[in-house]
Amino acid sequence: MRLGIIADDFTGATDIAGFLVANGLGTIQLNGVPDAAETVTADAVVISLKSRSAPVEQAVAESLAALEWLMARDCEQVFFKYCSTFDSTPQGNIGPVTDALMAAMGETLTVICPALPVNGRTIYQGYLFVGDVPMNESGMRHHPVNPMTDANLMRLMEAQSEGRAGNVPYAVVERGPDAVRAALQELKAAGVRYAVLDALNAEHLKTLGAAVSGMRLVTGGAGLADGICMADTDGLGDPSDAEAAGRPGAGRTILLSGSCSQMTNRQVAAYAAAAPVVRVSVDEAIADTDAYATRLLDEVKAVEGGAYAPLVSATVGPEALAEIQSRLGAQAASAAVEDLFHALTRKLESEGFQTFIVAGGETSGTVSQALEIGGFHIGPRIAPGVPFVRAVDKPISLALKSGNFGQERFFFEAQDLARAAPAREGQ
Ligand SMILES: Nc1ncnc2c1ncn2[C@@H]1O[C@H](COP(=O)(O)OP(=O)(O)O)[C@@H](O)[C@H]1O
Numbered sequence: 001m002r003l004g005i006i007a008d009d010f011t012g013a014t015d016i017a018g019f020l021v022a023n024g025l026g027t028i029q030l031n032g033v034p035d036a037a038e039t040v041t042a043d044a045v046v047i048s049l050k051s052r053s054a055p056v057e058q059a060v061a062e063s064l065a066a067l068e069w070l071m072a073r074d075c076e077q078v079f080f081k082y083c084s085t086f087d088s089t090p091q092g093n094i095g096p097v098t099d100a101l102m103a104a105m106g107e108t109l110t111v112i113c114p115a116l117p118v119n120g121r122t123i124y125q126g127y128l129f130v131g132d133v134p135m136n137e138s139g140m141r142h143h144p145v146n147p148m149t150d151a152n153l154m155r156l157m158e159a160q161s162e163g164r165a166g167n168v169p170y171a172v173v174e175r176g177p178d179a180v181r182a183a184l185q186e187l188k189a190a191g192v193r194y195a196v197l198d199a200l201n202a203e204h205l206k207t208l209g210a211a212v213s214g215m216r217l218v219t220g221g222a223g224l225a226d227g228i229c230m231a232d233t234d235g236l237g238d239p240s241d242a243e244a245a246g247r248p249g250a251g252r253t254i255l256l257s258g259s260c261s262q263m264t265n266r267q268v269a270a271y272a273a274a275a276p277v278v279r280v281s282v283d284e285a286i287a288d289t290d291a292y293a294t295r296l297l298d299e300v301k302a303v304e305g306g307a308y309a310p311l312v313s314a315t316v317g318p319e320a321l322a323e324i325q326s327r328l329g330a331q332a333a334s335a336a337v338e339d340l341f342h343a344l345t346r347k348l349e350s351e352g353f354q355t356f357i358v359a360g361g362e363t364s365g366t367v368s369q370a371l372e373i374g375g376f377h378i379g380p381r382i383a384p385g386v387p388f389v390r391a392v393d394k395p396i397s398l399a400l401k402s403g404n405f406g407q408e409r410f411f412f413e414a415q416d417l418a419r420a421a422p423a424r425e426g427q
């Protein structure tokens, strides 16, 4: 196996898998740590965990189990995928998981590169930018689970890990792969464990992809994986062949949104202007999850049948979120919303819904787990970082949208694409 990816959430997993498939790399996504006996024939395997906001010990244990599974299959390069906005806290989980993977693989230096320029995530002098502002000035400062209040990746990494971080600055990246390799050697000799790689554009990603080609462990966002494929095109196939197995089916469709990001707020508002939206009450979710999920299902059925499918949305803006969290507690409110989506997803599946378009990483994990899907074929791209995926073990299609990804009309565009590119007979 050429590349084995350990992704810390489900949208992150489909994000990186989508980039690999778009480069023509035969890729399969497995949900959770697979059984030891599971056999796969793919150039790249993406193992999606829901470890981003899990307790540290759990995130480390699951990541090590995923590593063991990959190493048993002669994986040439292991890639720890986390968010392009470095979603984490001083406790973790990016630092502890990276340290555990380094220890298990006997590595003393790895790279840190969450850049995804196509979606506005760039790294300059080790500082992460979201669009045209440093991350701490972006909407990420209001994230419900891990508000990001610093943009300095060296500082963020050192606060949650065992060693020192250094930077390979943009000026070095501009000079090409050999210059980056030399800079990595210098950092290693100086005792640095984590090399933050600057990247402002696709050309930088390609340079970095070439520079890390000999490294057994790398970490970052989907941009670095794109760069790895761009730098070594040997054996890559036709992307449309790779995408065929993941084309969406034509089944009954539901949209579920549990992201409170700025972009998802805009997407929900745009959708509400022309399509049915059922709003979630966190208080009702806490009061009786199952009974409330049944009532929401009835509301969905009552508004079905128009040109666009119903959207069930817990999405709120920063003021409403702050009010809910101060009254109910951030953890309790977020757990209640996730439990509700879990219960509702099961009811929707029993009711015959087959296409699930989901916004939010944690929310996507909850929905995929509720559907008990073993893995995904990766299909056509709706937006950069958001492909359609098709369950390997049941006739269900999903789009798992990271909170900040997609343009304002994403929910419409996803359904338009599903109609335009349905799966072929027998797929
Ligand atoms: N109205 C709400 N009040 C409180 N928490 C919420 C609300 N809506 C969603 N959440 C929680 O916020 C978190 C959003 O995370 P996630 O789904 O990963 O979105 P994103 O991709 O934007 O990070 C989830 O845990 C979700 O349950």
Ligand SMILES: O=C(O)[C@@H](O)C(=O)COP(=O)(O)O
Binding pocket: 009, 011, 012, 013, 015, 016, 082, 083, 084, 085, 087, 116, 221, 222, 360, 361, 362, 385, 401, 402, 403, 404
């Ligand atoms: O790298 C990214 O931005 C995404 O792949 C990702 O990890 C998404 O996470 P959420 O924003 O929590 O959906």
